[in-house]
Amino acid sequence: MLILFDIDGTILLTHGAGVHAMLDAGRELFGPDFTFDGIETSGRLDPLIWRDLAERNGIGDADSHHDAFRQAYRKYLSRRLTDNPQTQLLPGVRPLVESLNGQAHVTVGLLTxxxxxxxxxxxxxxxxxxxxxxxxxxxxxxxxxxxLPPVAMQRYTEVRGDTVAAESVLIIGDTPHDVDCAKFHGCRVIGVGTGRFTAAQLFEAGADHALDNLQHTEDVLDWILKTPDPVAE
Structure with missing residues (x-):
């Protein structure tokens, strides 16, 4: 079994540090008028966010500027999270990850x-x-x-030396994008209402299971390992 966690809004919250670091990077590279207005980030890939930012700010040939933006973003994110510690590990994540890592037949990874x-x-x-x-x-x-799910499944093969069927892959995430990418490939998905979307919204989007948070470790672990019928809480 392969369990894949999203990061932002599922494992942790940075309370806006990522967006502010991207804004810092853009203003260093393109000037003080660089704006983040109107850019959607929840559940989206960072390279696609960059393309939207480039279009929004009238930056031609986004690909040629991507590496510089990525490097500057890394610098400012590290600085923000070091100088002003604010990252919050969400309830139940650590014991759930540790419990899953203790299961011989489970591989724990990230899809982000x-x-x-x-x-x-x-x-x-x-x-x-x-x-x-x-x-x-x-x-x-x-x-x-x-x-991304096929990428994770290929890496499972590289790590474990065998293949994993889509129905044995579980994605845990906090946005409809997480739900969509799981269901598109026939993977199971737990929606967690610790980001911008509620558990009810994620269940409506198609999650097999939806929770307000992951703090009830034994219940979550039991559902994962016993694969019950879909239910919302």
Whole structure:
């Protein structure tokens, strides 16, 4: 079984540090008028957010500026999370990850829109570093979020030496994008109402199971391992 956690809004909250760091990066590279107005971030891939930012700010040839933006974003995110510690590990995440890692037949990984370097900065700031996860599908690994589950499944094969069926993959996330990418490939999905969307909204979007948070570790673990019928809480 492969369990894949989203990062922002599912594992942790940075309370806006990521958006502010992207804004810092844009203003360093393109001037003080660089704006984030009207840009949607929830559940989206960082490279796609950059493309939207480039279009919004009239920056031509976004691809040629992408690496510079990515490097500056990393710098400012690290600075913000170091100088003003504010990252919050969400309730129940640590005991759930640790319990899943204790299951011999379970592989725990990440499926996230973050760049690998900035995702790992956030995890470290939350006190749950990347070493808790055996693999990851990052936002820079594929053109859309729907393309990330196959990336994670291929990495499972590289780590475990065998294949995993889609129905044995579970994605845990806080947005309809997480639900969509799971259901598109026939994976199961738990929606967690710790981001911008409620558990009810995520269940309506198609989640197999929906919770306000992950704090009831034994109940969540029981559902994951026993694969019950869909239910909303």
């Amino acid at each position: 829109g973050n760049y690998p370097e900035t995702g790992q900065i956030k995890l470290t700031a939350a006190g749950l570093p990347y070493e808790h996860f055996q693999l990851a599908a990052w936002g820079s690994d594929a053109p859309t979020r729907r393309d």
